[in-house]
Amino acid sequence: MDGSTTPTSAPVLILLGPPGAGKGTQARMLEERFGLVQLSTGDLLRAAVANGTDAGKQAKAVMEAGDLVSDDIVIAILRDRLTDADCVRGVILDGFPRTTVQAEALDTLLAENGQRINAAISLDVDDAAMVDRISGRFTCGTCGEGYHDSFKAPKTQGQCDKCQGTDFRRRADDTAETVAARLDAYHAQTAPLIAFYDAQGALARVDAMGAIDDIALELGAIVTTATA
């Protein structure tokens, strides 16, 4: 937090994946296994504002004015955060960079620190299967039990297995149309970043449609290789 630029070779990973790809779950597993710290843009901003750092004060003023925090401020906050002791074993960036301009600024920052992007890992999904998976979800409004049209329908149609309740709920933003739109927006935003890191030779792709443990194994192997 003192703004010093202690050179460090701590690994930097980027995790890319659409909503529903299990990014949060996988990031937590990587934190536990490798001692990495997950840094999400929202958390970074909140912490910097709460700690009252110079960049945090700038971010607070911008947000209070209802504006978006600039790339320069986010980079300044990240610069401070990367020098914190808990980041010594490496970090997983989540939600940053979102654009190739941000990715270039990040490369410059990391170069100052003697760091680099060790791997940008894309959790790849099958869009049609994701739409089925997410849009089929519903829950019992009485006991909260989760169900799915295709994978876990109630044994008696219209009645909860657990509490015999008949009041089922679906999230309004889990319809096939909204899920498809979220995926389209994700691909549109992420495609340039995928190309950027592919050109650097830093891109790794993981099939995120399989079992959580299988995905974790594959990710672990990628991280082990990328940080060796």
Ligand SMILES: [Zn+2]
């Ligand atoms: Zn129930």
